[in-house]
Amino acid sequence: MKNKKGLLILAVIAIIVVIVSVFILLPRLKPPAFHGMLLQGTSPVFDFDLTSDTDESVKLSDFRGKPVLLYFGYTFCPDVCPTTMAELGRMMRELGDDADDVQVIMISIDPERDTPERLGEYVRYFHPSFIGLTGTEDEIAQAATPLGIFYAKQEVEGASGYLMDHTATVLLVDKDGLARLIWPYGTSAEDMAADVRYFLP
Amino acid sequence: MSEDAERTSVRQKIISWQGLVIGVIILLLIGVTAFVIFQPIKVLQRMYLAPGYALTDQNGDRLTNEDMRGHFVMYNFTYSGCREPECQQLDLVMKELQDRLDEAETADTPVSFVTISFDPEHDTPDVLRAYAEELGADTSQWSFVTGDPTRLKYIIGSGFSVYYDQKEDGSWQFSPTMVLVDGWGIVRAIYNARQRPINVDNMIEHLTGLQEEVAASDGVGKLGYEAAHLFLCYY
Numbered sequence: 335m336k337n338k339k340g341l342l343i344l345a346v347i348a349i350i351v352v353i354v355s356v357f358i359l360l361p362r363l364k365p366p367a368f369h370g371m372l373l374q375g376t377s378p379v380f381d382f383d384l385t386s387d388t389d390e391s392v393k394l395s396d397f398r399g400k401p402v403l404l405y406f407g408y409t410f411c412p413d414v415c416p417t418t419m420a421e422l423g424r425m426m427r428e429l430g431d432d433a434d435d436v437q438v439i440m441i442s443i444d445p446e447r448d449t450p451e452r453l454g455e456y457v458r459y460f461h462p463s464f465i466g467l468t469g470t471e472d473e474i475a476q477a478a479t480p481l482g483i484f485y486a487k488q489e490v491e492g493a494s495g496y497l498m499d500h501t502a503t504v505l506l507v508d509k510d511g512l513a514r515l516i517w518p519y520g521t522s523a524e525d526m527a528a529d530v531r532y533f534l535p
Numbered sequence: 536m537s538e539d540a541e542r543t544s545v546r547q548k549i550i551s552w553q554g555l556v557i558g559v560i561i562l563l564l565i566g567v568t569a570f571v572i573f574q575p576i577k578v579l580q581r582m583y584l585a586p587g588y589a590l591t592d593q594n595g596d597r598l599t600n601e602d603m604r605g606h607f608v609m610y611n612f613t614y615s616g617c618r619e620p621e622c623q624q625l626d627l628v629m630k631e632l633q634d635r636l637d638e639a640e641t642a643d644t645p646v647s648f649v650t651i652s653f654d655p656e657h658d659t660p661d662v663l664r665a666y667a668e669e670l671g672a673d674t675s676q677w678s679f680v681t682g683d684p685t686r687l688k689y690i691i692g693s694g695f696s697v698y699y700d701q702k703e704d705g706s707w708q709f710s711p712t713m714v715l716v717d718g719w720g721i722v723r724a725i726y727n728a729r730q731r732p733i734n735v736d737n738m739i740e741h742l743t744g745l746q747e748e749v750a751a752s753d754g755v756g757k758l759g760y761e762a763a764h765l766f767l768c769y770y
Contacts (some may be wrong), residue, residue: 341545344548345552352552356559359563373582373583375581475686475689476689479587479689479694480584480689481584482584482585484589499601501601505584
C-alpha cells in the first residue's frame with residue numbers, strides 16, 4: 335500500500351517533469367519569432383561614411399561588434415520621425431544595461447536644413463546615446479538606396495517650405511554588419527527590445 | 536507481493552517514464568530531421584532589401600518603392616534602344632508572365648511589374664510609353680521607369696546588384712536579370728538568363744509560394760514557414 339502511494343507520487347512527479355520539459359523544450363525547438371521581418375542575406379550593408387552631429391567622420395563599420403539600429407528621418411519631420419525616435423528611446427530604457435551594447439543612428443534625409451548641431455540636439459532629446467549623421471545629398475542617397483529607403487521633397491504651403499516623404503522603417507544591422515531585421519513604422523518599444531536582445535553580442 | 540518484487544515494479548515504472556521522455560525527444564528529433572530532409576514547405580530565401588527609389592514612369596508620374604509595398608513585384612532592367620533578341624529577351628518574359636498571371640494563385644496580393652531603363656537620355660516617358668505599347672504591356676500593373684543616371688547606378692547597381700554599363704559606341708551591355716521582390720520590399724528571387732535558362736513556370740510557382748507564405752503569416756502556419764527559412768528549405 336505504502337509503495338503504491340509512492341508509485342502514484344512518482345507518476346505525478348514524472349508527468350509534471352514531462353509537461354514542464356515539453357514547455358521548456360518547445361520554445362527552444364521552434365524558430366525564433368521576431369516582431370520585425372528577418373533578412374537572411376550574407377553580404378554586409380554598404381559601409382557608408384557620413385558626418386556625425388559632432389562633425390566627425392563616421393562609418394557603419396565603426397560599430398562592428400554591436401547591433402546598430404538605423405533610421406532615416408529629419409528634424410523638421412512633424413509626426414512619424416519623433417514618434418519612431420521616442421519609441422527607440424523607450425526601447426533603450428527597456429533594454430536596461432544591455433542598451434550599452436546597442437547603437438541607434440538617425441541619418442538625416444534633409445541635409446539642407448539639418449545642420450550637425452541641430453541634428454545632435456534632436457537625437458539626444460530622445461536618448462543620450464543616439465547619434466545623428468548627415469552628409470552630402472549624394473552620400474546620403476548612396477547610404478539610403480541599398481537599404482530600401484526612399485525619400486523625396488514634398489513642397490507644402492507654410493513657413494517650413496517643404497516636407498520629406500520617406501520610408502519610415504527601422505533597420506537592424508547585426509554585429510557583423512549584416513542587415514537582419516526591418517520593423518515597420520509603429521512597432522512598439524517592447525517588441526523592438528525583444529528582437530534586439532536576440533542580436534546582442 | 537514480496538518487497539523485492541514491488542521494488543522491481545517501481546523500478547520498471549521509472550524506467551518506462553524515462554523511456555517515454557526519451558521517446559518524446561527522439562520523436563521530436565525525427566520530426567525535425569524529416570522536415571529538413573523532405574522539406575514539406577519550400578520557401579524563397581529572404582535575400583536582401585530591395586533598394587529605395589523615386590523614379591519617373593511612362594506617364595511622367597513619380598513611382599517609388601513605397602508605392603509597391605504590399606505588392607509582389609517583378610523587376611527587369613533594360614533600354615528600349617536595342618531591339619536585338621538578346622536585349623528584349625526579358626521584356627518578353629515579363630510580358631509572358633503578365634499574360635499568364637492568372638495561373639499563379641496570388642489571391643489578394645497585387646502583382647506588379649516594373650521595367651527600369653538605365654538609359655534616361657533616350658528613354659523619355661514618351662519613348663517608354665511607346666515601347667510599352669509595342670510590347671503589348673498592360674500598364675495598369677506594369678510601369679516603365681527611369682531617372683537620374685547617378686541614382687540609377689545606386690538603385691540598379693548597388694541596390695539590385697545588377698550590372699550594366701554604357702559602351703563607347705553608346706550602346707549598353709548589361710546582365711539580363713529579373714528580380715522578384717515581396718510586399719516587405721525584400722528580394723526573394725533573382726533570375727539571371729546567363730546563369731540559367733529563364734523558366735516562366737518557375738516564376739509562377741514562386742509567386743504562388745509567396746502567396747501561401749503570406750496566407751500563413753499568422754498562427755501555427757507561420758511556425759512551419761519560419762522553420763522552413765531556418766532549415767534553408769529553398770526552392
